[in-house]
Amino acid sequence: MLLRKVFYRWQFIAAFALPAWLFVGWGIWGESAWGILGLLIAAPASFLSLIVVAGLTAARATARQERAVSWIDVGVMTAWHLALIGVGFSGPTAGVFAVFAVLLALVAFWSAVWQLLRDSARRAQATFAEFERQAQMPPQAGTRPQQASAGPRRGPDDGDVIIVHEVRDPS
Numbered sequence: 001m002l003l004r005k006v007f008y009r010w011q012f013i014a015a016f017a018l019p020a021w022l023f024v025g026w027g028i029w030g031e032s033a034w035g036i037l038g039l040l041i042a043a044p045a046s047f048l049s050l051i052v053v054a055g056l057t058a059a060r061a062t063a064r065q066e067r068a069v070s071w072i073d074v075g076v077m078t079a080w081h082l083a084l085i086g087v088g089f090s091g092p093t094a095g096v097f098a099v100f101a102v103l104l105a106l107v108a109f110w111s112a113v114w115q116l117l118r119d120s121a122r123r124a125q126a127t128f129a130e131f132e133r134q135a136q137m138p139p140q141a142g143t144r145p146q147q148a149s150a151g152p153r154r155g156p157d158d159g160d161v162i163i164v165h166e167v168r169d170p171s
């Protein structure tokens with residue numbers, strides 16, 4: 001559970017730290033000037049994808065209640081974040097890590113969407129089951145059901161009514 005709680009907090013930090021790492025890594029190991037152009041596209045895309053997946057994960061009620069991600073999230077995020085760290089080394093294998101990072105970003109996104117929908121459906125089913133249970137319960141002892149012959153209820157505004165007819169002159 002501790003690892004899952006750490007990942008819950010780390011996912012928001014990673015949205016800023018990993019794109020920054022791409023710049024640091026290129027600054028240390030960067031080989032070509034064209035790499036900076038790719039980096040200017042990859043870093044904001046990484047930030048957006050990381051923040052969207054973190055938001056979808058945090059949108060799950062179970063994740064918010066436990067302040068922890070699921071084990072599926074831990075596995076997918078670990079692989080994705082390691083691939084992004086590998087891209088930051090900007091060596092000859094950076095392209096391979098970049099492909100893995102993009103594929104794992106897609107996996108992380110759809111995994112987060114699937115888990116959010118599954119969690120929402122499970123909570124909706126529990127709510128409807130509770131409504132059904134409440135509807136089928138007999139009235140509790142000591143309470144009196146409403147009497148149908150009592151007539152309509154009268155409120156404080158149910159007094160005399162004054163009707164004013166307006167007549168307009170056709171001129």
